[in-house]
Amino acid sequence: MNKTERTSFFEVKPGFDAIRYLLSFGLLTLLARRARKRPAAMFVEISSTVDRHILSEGLFEKGVIEALHYVISRSGTTKLMIDIGANIGNHSVALAPLFQRVAAVEPHPVLFRVLEANMLRNRLPHVSCHNFGLGKTGGTVTLEESPDEHSISRVAERSMLPPETFGLSEQQFGNKYSIQLESAQDFVKQYADQLSETFIKIDVEGMEQEIIEALEPLLRQYRPLVGFELFTKAQPNLINIARSIPGYELYAIRVHDTGRSKIWRSLKLLFKGRENTLERVDPDKLDEVYPLVLMVPVASKLER
Template sequence: MDSAQALGLARSLAIYYGRPWRQRALGRFYRGLLAPGDLAFDIGAHVGNRSRALLAAGARVVALEPNPLLFRFLKRSLRGNGVTLLQSAVGAAMGSLELAVSSRHPTVSSLAPGWIAAVGSSDGFRHVRWDRRIMVEVTTLDRLVATYGRPQFVKIDVEGMEAAILAGLSQPLPLIAFEYLVPAIDLAIACIARLEGLGSYRFNHVDGEGQQFARGDWVDGRAMRLALRSLPASARHGDLYARLEAS
């Protein structure tokens, strides 16, 4: 690990673990969504804060992270905690893809060149440099479901690959969450359309790194698209949740 990578890992640890009360609040948030023993997929596990919160909520977790540095950290820090760790990305099809890595800001490493072009000049990203390229293994949500079972919850945080991941899913799943960025809001809109093609979903969102829903009600795709398009640039990012309605 060179100095830039060490700095990047330290920065991520400070961001996601430097405020332990936020980690506890995230666990409480997930307990409101999941029952003990539910299966959850953590796609783009990074340094494992979401996996830890899911485990704290009593879930069984399959966590995926393609970045070798971060995967080694996860093996050291999460081993023995009842989580299945996979060094893999997720996409539309099985195979391999090139991961653009930011050594100093590993949380925004991406498999989606178009996403880097879309957000690279926006506030919050102008200082980021993607300085390394590595080939990583890619699986699909369908393959994960076939191997590990149907999850109650899928969390996706993959810097521009959200729509590709949903393209690799052929059945509706009960609860799916993915990050949205205001500078690349069309990607979130495409994800809503994909989910509407799979099943009857309603939507809510969490602003930034918060641990509560921004809305008191769950709305249909049309209303959520309007809400996302009306977000101010200062909103920057958040997580969009899609809940499958009972048939």
């Protein structure tokens, strides 16, 4: 080796780079120590908002999860959970201990592998994972997502949510995957003997109405507990469709973390925390977005 060849290679350069490394690695180490103490162990990617919530707090939407624990326990729907739009398994992992069986459905070819890994890591053998999407009809469609945010993806041909719903442009949905859709009715119908004691969670970024309509005959017959995400402006008829199905009362998990700016929301968080409430749905006074609207069977203990 002659004198002109390199013999040293910096992992961390002195000065600013060293300060950056010490601060960032130190902070991540503290978060990792907190994560190791939690009952749920999740594989996460720090670039995603959902994953950062999990890394920071152990779960995404902890208030929503707590409300679901309450509703599921009170309603007695504990035989089966069908998680339609499972993503990396946040809700499946958090709620699986309540159920005899869980079916987690996620069409994303990459996130599905993380979903499977999270079920294995948390030793949940009663959770089955299914790598396809659900809709009124089957077929091959395009799943598109933001390269910077894997928690934001939609089926291009079927979603009712425009890019502006997510604060993005059409061009920012740069990652595209060819995925398979299966019939929602056919998939759920295979569990018919358990549906009266089932919780169905639907979070599919703009295909909620399509899936509710596909499942309507089963909902009328078996009346499982159902929760669906709602963006009111983009899906104005969804509440009316849910209200038209007999045997249900509509509740909503409302998020009170609102405000015009991040600074305002941060101040509100500092002094009031982030509160979720479980309330009956008033169709004349709807919020712009609900993490879940709940179709609660009238005969459940929640309605007594």
